[in-house]
Amino acid sequence: MKISNDKIISNEKIANxxxxxxxxxxxxxxxxxxxxxxxxxxxxxxxxPISVAxxxxxxxxxxxxxxxxxxxxxxxxxxGHILDIMGPLGSSFPIHETLDxxxxxxxxxxxxxxYEVAKQYRQQGIEVYVVLGFNDKDAIFYEDDFKQLGxxxxxxxxxxSYGIKGTVMDCIKEHNITCDTVYSCGPLRMLEAVDxxxxxxxxxxEARMACGIGACMGCVCKDKEDKEMYYRICKEGPVFxxxxxxxxx
Amino acid sequence: xxxxxxxxxxxxxxxxxxxGCFGFGREYAELYDLSVLGGxxxxxxxxxxxxxxxxxxxxxxxxxxxxxxxxxxPGVDAIIANELPWLATFDTQIIxxxxxxxxxxxxxxxxxLNANETVKAYELNISCPNVKHGGIGLGTxxxxxxxxxxxxxxxATKPVYVKLSPNVSNIVEIAKAVEAAGADGLVLINTLLGMxxxxxxxxxxxxxxxxxxSGPAIKPIALRMVYQVYKEVKIPIIGVGGxxxxxxxxxxxxxxxSAVQVGMYNFVDPYICPxxxxxxxxxxxxxxxxxxxxxxxRSHHE
Numbered sequence: 090m091k092i093s094n095d096k097i098i099s100n101e102k103i104a105n106x107x108x109x110x111x112x113x114x115x116x117x118x119x120x121x122x123x124x125x126x127x128x129x130x131x132x133x134x135x136x137x138p139i140s141v142a143x144x145x146x147x148x149x150x151x152x153x154x155x156x157x158x159x160x161x162x163x164x165x166x167x168x169g170h171i172l173d174i175m176g177p178l179g180s181s182f183p184i185h186e187t188l189d190x191x192x193x194x195x196x197x198x199x200x201x202x203x204y205e206v207a208k209q210y211r212q213q214g215i216e217v218y219v220v221l222g223f224n225d226k227d228a229i230f231y232e233d234d235f236k237q238l239g240x241x242x243x244x245x246x247x248x249x250s251y252g253i254k255g256t257v258m259d260c261i262k263e264h265n266i267t268c269d270t271v272y273s274c275g276p277l278r279m280l281e282a283v284d285x286x287x288x289x290x291x292x293x294x295e296a297r298m299a300c301g302i303g304a305c306m307g308c309v310c311k312d313k314e315d316k317e318m319y320y321r322i323c324k325e326g327p328v329f330x331x332x333x334x335x336x337x338x
Numbered sequence: 339x340x341x342x343x344x345x346x347x348x349x350x351x352x353x354x355x356x357x358g359c360f361g362f363g364r365e366y367a368e369l370y371d372l373s374v375l376g377g378x379x380x381x382x383x384x385x386x387x388x389x390x391x392x393x394x395x396x397x398x399x400x401x402x403x404x405x406x407x408x409x410x411x412p413g414v415d416a417i418i419a420n421e422l423p424w425l426a427t428f429d430t431q432i433i434x435x436x437x438x439x440x441x442x443x444x445x446x447x448x449x450x451l452n453a454n455e456t457v458k459a460y461e462l463n464i465s466c467p468n469v470k471h472g473g474i475g476l477g478t479x480x481x482x483x484x485x486x487x488x489x490x491x492x493x494a495t496k497p498v499y500v501k502l503s504p505n506v507s508n509i510v511e512i513a514k515a516v517e518a519a520g521a522d523g524l525v526l527i528n529t530l531l532g533m534x535x536x537x538x539x540x541x542x543x544x545x546x547x548x549x550x551x552s553g554p555a556i557k558p559i560a561l562r563m564v565y566q567v568y569k570e571v572k573i574p575i576i577g578v579g580g581x582x583x584x585x586x587x588x589x590x591x592x593x594x595x596s597a598v599q600v601g602m603y604n605f606v607d608p609y610i611c612p613x614x615x616x617x618x619x620x621x622x623x624x625x626x627x628x629x630x631x632x633x634x635x636r637s638h639h640e
Binding site: 090092129133134135136159175296297298299300301302303304305306307308309310311317319324337 | 358359360361364365366368369381387389390392393394395396397398399401402403405407410543553554602604605606607608609
């Protein structure tokens with residue numbers, strides 16, 4: 090982890106309220122799939138934790154949704170602007186070399202960290218099923234990007250305006266996808282459903298954070314079995330093995 | 339130039355990360371050598387392990403934040419076994435923040451910490467707004483505040499600083515009561531009680547409903563309270579509330595603080611404490627101050 094001044098290479102709207110920002114640090118650190126960066130926004134106190142979607146030669150990409158004043162300000166920044174960024178932070182999605190196929194399940198703005206996972210598995214020639222869930226047609230992004238990696242992509246929308254109508258679980262059922270190793274990130278209710286239906290794989294959680302480095306205890310969650318045991322989403326997480334964390338919706 | 343001696347504390351500089359904003363220092367030790375710090379006020383210790391409040395525990399506010407952690411900590415015995423031996427490897431003064439749900443719990447925590455040589459002083463937390471019992475309940479009533487201070491002083495083998503709540507109508511009255519009960523020093527101030535609401539659900543953002551406001555937003559209130567209390571007590575004051583620069587430190591010293599604690603700004607810039615320590619000599623020089631001692635209470639001098 091370090092704090093660096095990263096230059097905005099591009100910052101564009103890719104779906105409803107959803108932006109893609111490419112950043113160039115002075116030197117590109119090792120960023121593992123699923124890790125996040127913590128971004129200082131001028132005029133706001135707390136940093137904004139945002140997961141990294143893709144790591145490239147000397148840049149990395151984040152995708153964020155405008156949900157409040159901080160992300161609104163981020164969306165207005167233009168090319169060349171320098172951002173004060175802390176990272177990379179948190180745990181990552183482990184990439185295994187012995188699997189035949191993996192299933193990535195992403196919901197809304199939880200989709201981005203799965204892109205780097207897909208990239209790394211496709212580089213190994215492993216079959217990657219991608220199930221994406223969005224609220225409606227206008228919220229969809231990265232469907233083509235996953236396809237370009239050679240993933241098998243299935244999309245659902247809650248209102249049925251595109252793809253299968255319903256949740257990601259409905260979509261998996263409809264297409265009869267049987268792969269049993271999952272990587273998932275998205276809304277808590279979606280993670281709860283994935284946690285209930287799968288035994289193998291990883292979930293990535295979102296939380297309101299203050300320090301982002303494990304000091305403040307702002308973003309803790311409990312162990313599913315041992316109620317005395319807790320984890321910090323920013324430090325032991327955001328990625329946890331399926332079945333490890335108690336999910337409270 | 340920066341050194342200051344306070345009861346039990348031999349500070350090489352007046353900068354101390356505030357309790358609850360620095361854990362037990364482990365995360366920050368990955369970033370810099372903790373030995374640069376004057377001291378560290380470690381995370382509150384209670385008798386038993388505490389998980390704390392449900393989440394969300396954090397909400398941003400203009401120039402600050404609300405927190406409702408609820409004194410999450412591994413319990414005093416685990417702190418003695420796992421955290422203090424590690425903290426002892428650094429050349430800095432450790433202040434143990436003590437909390438409890440009852441007077442008896444505070445006393446038991448102090449008894450267990452008494453034998454530990456790493457802890458140089460106690461900070462009695464009678465001002466946490468996020469726990470239902472103890473905490474702020476003791477800190478808003480002069481009689482109760484004095485009583486817990488007296489009980490702590492009876493058993494403590496190290497100096498006792500009392501961290502006061504700003505959520506009172508008369509801070510001076512509480513400060514004087516605590517001083518009369520034997521406190522060796524005061525820490526001013528803990529967080530202010532606040533709320534925020536979610537625009538979609540209409541409900542409070544924090545699961546605990548209310549939380550403690552900290553950050554630059556509370557700095558003028560902290561300065562005012564340090565100033566008012568300094569006039570009325572003889573024991574030293576450690577100032578805390580929204581400090582994020584060497585200039586802020588100087589303001590607190592002028593108001594009457596002998597040292598300061600840095601709280602939420604550690605979250606914004608994890609290097610803020612070493613930065614302030616580096617800037618402080620230049621800043622003192624800029625305003626014609628020869629040493630910390632000269633700045634303490636300057637606003638009150640003729």
